[in-house]
Amino acid sequence: MTLAFDLCLMLLLVALAVWTVMVRDTMSAVTGLMGCGVLLALAWMRLAAPDVALTEAAIGAGLSGLLLIRAAAYEHATEVAEQAPRGTRPGPLATVSVVALCVGVAGLLVFAVLRLPIPAPSLAPQAVEHLEATGLGNAVTAVLFSYRSLDTLLEKAVVVLGLVGIWSIAPDARWKAPVRVAVVDEGPMSLLGRVLPPFGIVLGILLAWNGADDVGGAFPGGTVIAAMWLLALTAGAVRAPSATSGGLRAAVAVGPLVFLAVGVAGFWLADTFLALPPGATAKAWVIVVEVGLTVSIAATMTMLVAGPPGGGATG
Amino acid sequence: MSTLSSVITVLGVLAGVCFFVAGTVGLLRFPDPLSRLHALTKADNLGLGLIVLGLMPQAEWPLGPVRLLVVWLAAILSSAVASQLVGGAIRRSSGSAGE
Numbered sequence: 001m002t003l004a005f006d007l008c009l010m011l012l013l014v015a016l017a018v019w020t021v022m023v024r025d026t027m028s029a030v031t032g033l034m035g036c037g038v039l040l041a042l043a044w045m046r047l048a049a050p051d052v053a054l055t056e057a058a059i060g061a062g063l064s065g066l067l068l069i070r071a072a073a074y075e076h077a078t079e080v081a082e083q084a085p086r087g088t089r090p091g092p093l094a095t096v097s098v099v100a101l102c103v104g105v106a107g108l109l110v111f112a113v114l115r116l117p118i119p120a121p122s123l124a125p126q127a128v129e130h131l132e133a134t135g136l137g138n139a140v141t142a143v144l145f146s147y148r149s150l151d152t153l154l155e156k157a158v159v160v161l162g163l164v165g166i167w168s169i170a171p172d173a174r175w176k177a178p179v180r181v182a183v184v185d186e187g188p189m190s191l192l193g194r195v196l197p198p199f200g201i202v203l204g205i206l207l208a209w210n211g212a213d214d215v216g217g218a219f220p221g222g223t224v225i226a227a228m229w230l231l232a233l234t235a236g237a238v239r240a241p242s243a244t245s246g247g248l249r250a251a252v253a254v255g256p257l258v259f260l261a262v263g264v265a266g267f268w269l270a271d272t273f274l275a276l277p278p279g280a281t282a283k284a285w286v287i288v289v290e291v292g293l294t295v296s297i298a299a300t301m302t303m304l305v306a307g308p309p310g311g312g313a314t315g
Numbered sequence: 316m317s318t319l320s321s322v323i324t325v326l327g328v329l330a331g332v333c334f335f336v337a338g339t340v341g342l343l344r345f346p347d348p349l350s351r352l353h354a355l356t357k358a359d360n361l362g363l364g365l366i367v368l369g370l371m372p373q374a375e376w377p378l379g380p381v382r383l384l385v386v387w388l389a390a391i392l393s394s395a396v397a398s399q400l401v402g403g404a405i406r407r408s409s410g411s412a413g414e
Contacts, residue, residue, distance in 0.1 A: 188399035192392065 006046055013039045026072040030065060037061025050215040051140040054207070058223040066230075066305050134276075135283035137213030144217070145286045149274045153263065156256045156293060163252060163300050166308055167243050174310025178240040181233040181306050193235020200228035208294040212283055218255075218290045222297025229302045243309040248299060255296025259289050320372030327369020334362030348405045352398050359394040363387055 016039060020032030037060035044053035090098075127139055127147065134146040144152045208221025232238045241248045262285050266275040269285075276282040334357055341354025367387040371380040 184400065186400065186403055188396040192396040196392065 002046075009039065009043055009046065013043060026075055027069070030068040030072045033068065034061050034065035037065065051138070051217060051220075054215065054220040055217075055223075058220045058227075062227065063223055063301055063305065070305070070307065133282075134286075135281070136286060138211060138215070138217075141211050141217060141286065141290075145289065146276060146282065149263070153256065153259050153274070156259060156296065159297070159300050159304075160252060160256055163303050166304060170243070170308035170310060174308075176242060176244055177310030178242045179303060179306040179309050181230070181240055183236040184234055185236060190235045190237070193231045193233075193237045197228040197232050197237075200231070201225055204228065204294070204298070208290060209287075211290055212287055218293035218297055222294045223301055225294070225298035226301035226305070229298065230305055233302075233306065240306065243303075248303070251295050251299035252303065253296065255289075255293035258292030262289055323372050324369045327365050327371075329369075331362045331364070331366035331369060334358055334365060338362060349402060352402060352405075356394060356398050360391055363390050 013036065016032055016036050020029050020036060023029050023032060037056060040060060041053045041057035044050075044056055124139075127143060131137075131139055131142055134142045136142045136146070204221045204224035206221075207216035207224060208218050209216070211217035211221065229238070233240055243249075262276075263274040266273050269275070269277050269281075276285050338354050338356075338358025341357070342351050345351045345354055364387055367383045371383055374380045374383055
């Protein structure tokens with residue numbers, strides 16, 4: 001029975017992925033991609049990886065989809081006019097070489113996967129073995145904060161850099177204007193933007209708090225809070241902040257800064273950069289970092305979707 | 316007791332699946348956007364509601380059924396708002412002659 005479900009899921013996933021690549025219209029492709037994200041989240045659940053599933057659903061399907069929808073809506077007007085006329089389309093030689101390249105890459109991937117020894121090499125036993133020393137109950141959080149914390153730190157810094165990139169395309173004249181979110185002034189939206197956020201914010205905090213020992217973490221938690229903020233902004237229930245606001249900038253920066261501070265403190269607490277003392281104190285430090293990161297991710301994700309101040313060059 | 320809960324589950328899920336199939340057929344076959352929306356909301360609200368009702372006896376007492384109920388309520392809320400917004404957009408784009 002579960003085999004039938006898994007097979008259906010796999011077929012759907014591959015079919016939707018192929019459709020997403022083949023479809024001509026950008027908006028349809030984005031819709032397909034978001035559908036793929038939801039199906040992927042289900043697939044991760046079937047692989048017993050709820051943390052990855054949550055992040056995929058929140059970021060892969062939700063947030064990236066939202067960003068791409070905005071881009072697609074902006075491009076939509078010019079897209080039809082710019083369809084290449086017949087003469088400038090790639091000739092048969094180009095088409096054949098592209099197909100050959102794709103088949104070649106896919107073939108190499110299949111070859112590489114089939115060559116993996118059985119059982120596949122895994123660091124999972126070692127990761128679980130030392131879980132107790134990290135003071136954490138969730139192996140994924142332990143990998144993120146205890147084993148590979150440099151990767152996690154850089155990952156958060158990249159997200160902040162992304163926001164700096166988006167803010168930097170705002171024209172000078174509009175730099176001090178509040179970020180512009182399209183307010184949908186309709187009854188149902190006003191209702192949703194006022195009813196859902198209280199529950200959503202509690203859920204986001206719960207996800208972030210649970211991350212140390214159970215399913216969750218700063219990324220899905222922060223993204224859920226960001227979604228609630230966007231909902232309230234779209235409903236016109238809260239005022240949009242300006243990119244020059246000190247509070248907003250502090251919220252964006254606090255996570256990586258706390259992470260960095262704890263990392264530097266590692267020189268004294270343990271023996272090196274980003275090291276944590278073993279046992280229960282390590283958990284306390286991880287929670288401090290997670291709280292900071294949740295605030296930062298919530299603020300950064302909201303601002304990423306909201307776009308450049310004053311609506312940017314798009315007017 | 317377990318026979319009764321199994322019967323409830325089978326009936327509830329089967330009825331829910333019927334609504335989902337009918338909703339999907341409607342989504343694919345109905346001629347205009349508003350009717351397609353109508354078909355979709357039946358699957359969302361009634362279909363999911365019946366499946367949740369069917370699964371409730373199987374969930375771990377007492378929080379499991381409550382959790383399922385919350386999932387259903389959240390789906391109803393979002394689908395109601397989304398279909399209102401889509402309906403409004405259809406109305407505007409077709410010059411208030413949405414029917």
